[in-house]
Amino acid sequence: MKLAIDKDIPYISTFTKDLCKKYDWEIFFFKDSDLSNDMLKDCDAIFIRSTTYIDSDLIENTPIKYIGSATSGFDHIDNNYLNWNSIDRKCFVAKGCNSFAVVNYVLACLGFLIKLKNFSSADSVGIIGYGNIGSLLSKTLDILGIKNFCYDPYKSKYNHKKNLKDILNCKVVSIHASYSKEGIHPSYKLINKLSIEDCHLNYLINTSRGEIVDEDYVLNNQSIDYIGDVWTNEPNCSKRNIKKALLATPHIAGYSNQAKIKATQLLIESFCDFFDIDLNANQIRNTDKLFYDFSNSHNFIDNFPYKFFQQLFDIEQCSKKFKDQLLRKDYTFSDIRKSFKYINDFSVYNFEDIKINNNS
Numbered sequence: 001m002k003l004a005i006d007k008d009i010p011y012i013s014t015f016t017k018d019l020c021k022k023y024d025w026e027i028f029f030f031k032d033s034d035l036s037n038d039m040l041k042d043c044d045a046i047f048i049r050s051t052t053y054i055d056s057d058l059i060e061n062t063p064i065k066y067i068g069s070a071t072s073g074f075d076h077i078d079n080n081y082l083n084w085n086s087i088d089r090k091c092f093v094a095k096g097c098n099s100f101a102v103v104n105y106v107l108a109c110l111g112f113l114i115k116l117k118n119f120s121s122a123d124s125v126g127i128i129g130y131g132n133i134g135s136l137l138s139k140t141l142d143i144l145g146i147k148n149f150c151y152d153p154y155k156s157k158y159n160h161k162k163n164l165k166d167i168l169n170c171k172v173v174s175i176h177a178s179y180s181k182e183g184i185h186p187s188y189k190l191i192n193k194l195s196i197e198d199c200h201l202n203y204l205i206n207t208s209r210g211e212i213v214d215e216d217y218v219l220n221n222q223s224i225d226y227i228g229d230v231w232t233n234e235p236n237c238s239k240r241n242i243k244k245a246l247l248a249t250p251h252i253a254g255y256s257n258q259a260k261i262k263a264t265q266l267l268i269e270s271f272c273d274f275f276d277i278d279l280n281a282n283q284i285r286n287t288d289k290l291f292y293d294f295s296n297s298h299n300f301i302d303n304f305p306y307k308f309f310q311q312l313f314d315i316e317q318c319s320k321k322f323k324d325q326l327l328r329k330d331y332t333f334s335d336i337r338k339s340f341k342y343i344n345d346f347s348v349y350n351f352e353d354i355k356i357n358n359n360s
Contacts, residue, residue, distance in 0.1 A: 010260035096132035097263035098254030100347035105253035126170030129177035235333035256345035
């Protein structure tokens with residue numbers, strides 16, 4: 001067997017080391033920008049990141065039976081391959097691997113707004129999409145005592161609100177919907193002039209996909225402040241819109257050490273399961289739970305652990321750096337994204353200890 005592996009998949013070397021010891025397989029490490037169909041002519045499986053686009057041009061006439069992506073989305077895989085799975089072939093995406101990282105990002109945004117006294121525990125958060133991320137965000141806000149309302153037309157039994165207009169009347173709305181242009185509930189430009197009209201939304205957070213929002217309209221709407229991690233037409237996104245955003249980051253909301261470890265671990269487990277390989281991949285572990293002292297009242301503003309989330313991820317500084325590099329220094333979006341250093345998200349802490357502080 002021959003494996004083609006993106007050399008920049010985090011923590012993948014731990015796995016390949018075990019493979020080389022146990023099996024006489026050939027491993028071909030590639031740089032995503034150099035990959036071609038010719039390089040895969042004798043490969044049985046390929047491990048990729050979101051920067052590699054999978055389509056027939058890349059995979060056609062190769063013996064590849066397994067495509068594994070160490071990321072949570074499908075944007076980089078042609079629709080023809082989404083239904084590629086069968087007894088003989090599998091296309092795997094590490095869905096849900098970055099849930100804690102993205103929720104960590106949203107909570108950092110709320111901490112920033114609370115610090116500015118633009119949000120309080122009396123306000124509410126609307127959540128669009130109740131999948132891995134939306135449901136985790138809702139549960140975490142419950143722990144923090146922040147009212148939240150969810151909307152997902154595909155999961156109506158979980159809805160706290162029956163329609164999108166209700167959600168858009170929350171002070172802050174966070175988008176965690178899947179992206180689609182077709183289907184029963186397409187999400188392309190779901191947030192637009194018609195949906196926002198007459199709503200009381202003040203802050204819109206988008207960590208899902210730029211095209212879910214009518215970006216030009218929202219960023220020209222003076223009653224709404226936009227916090228964007230994803231942008232229309234990445235990586236060739238509008239510098240004008242990024243400049244206008246209250247906070248802007250280069251598609252890094254899911255970038256945490258724990259998310260990257262989880263993605264690689266899920267990829268390894270899926271690969272071993274498909275090829276019926278008995279390989280112990282437990283060497284890749286998340287860090288053991290850490291302790292954070294929530295007892296200090298200075299960590300809190302309006303019962304929210306502002307200092308805790310600022311120390312994990314200072315989104316204000318990240319936004320300033322991104323805008324400076326993109327708008328003033330003329331760095332490319334892709335290069336800025338690649339240079340981002342992974343953080344630890346709150347999953348590494350005994351976060352529910354905060355209940356003790358809030359109840360004391």
